[in-house]
Amino acid sequence: MAQTIYVLNGPNLNMLGLREPEKYGSATLADVERLCGDTxxxxxxxMVFRQSNIEGELVTFIQEARLKKAAGIVINPAAYTHTSVAILDALTLTELPVIEIHITNVHQREPFRHHSYVSKAAKAVMAGFGIQGYALAIQGLAGIIGAKEK
Structure with a gap:
């Protein structure tokens, strides 16, 4: 039986391809899902791939990952990165390896985006590689959990 990873996406990521393409590019969330699945x-x-605009729903997905004995989580919490203690607490209680991902380099953006609650629970943070950062995050998570490239 293969190990399962969760790839979770926060608010407004369902609007990829439409939202600020100069920052986020023209790829859609469906493109991200295909890239993650292939990787x-x-x-x-x-892989379980999910997106929600609702903080509590993301917390539920994180708890589900623990209960279903997932091998790890890749999460782009989007704006909840900077505000959500609930997501931090959920990630911490899973005791799973977590990789935090951001499409843009948040450290080149507005000062409020420089702080991440999620980073406190993450083994690594990937930012600024566009959607290719998801593939890199999955590759890194695979290394952490001992999954070998086929």
Whole structure:
């Protein structure tokens, strides 16, 4: 049985391709899902891919990952990065390896985006590589959990 990873996406990421393409590019969330699925498959991993604009729903997905004994989580919490203690607490209680991902380099943006609650629970942070950062994050998570490229 293959290990399962969760790839979780926060608010407004359902608008990729429409939202500020000069910052986020023209790829859609469906493009991100395909990229993540292809990358996970290269490492023999199953993937659960989800997006929500609702903080509590993201917390539920994180708790589900623990209860279903996922191998790890890649999360782009979007704006909740900077505000959500609830997401931090949920990630911490999972005791799973977490990779935080951002499409843009948040440190080149507005000062309020420089702080991340999520980073306190993350093994690593990937920022500024566009959607390719998701593939890099999955590759890094695969290394952490011992999944080998097929």
């Amino acid at each position: 996970a498959k290269r490492f023999g991993l199953d």
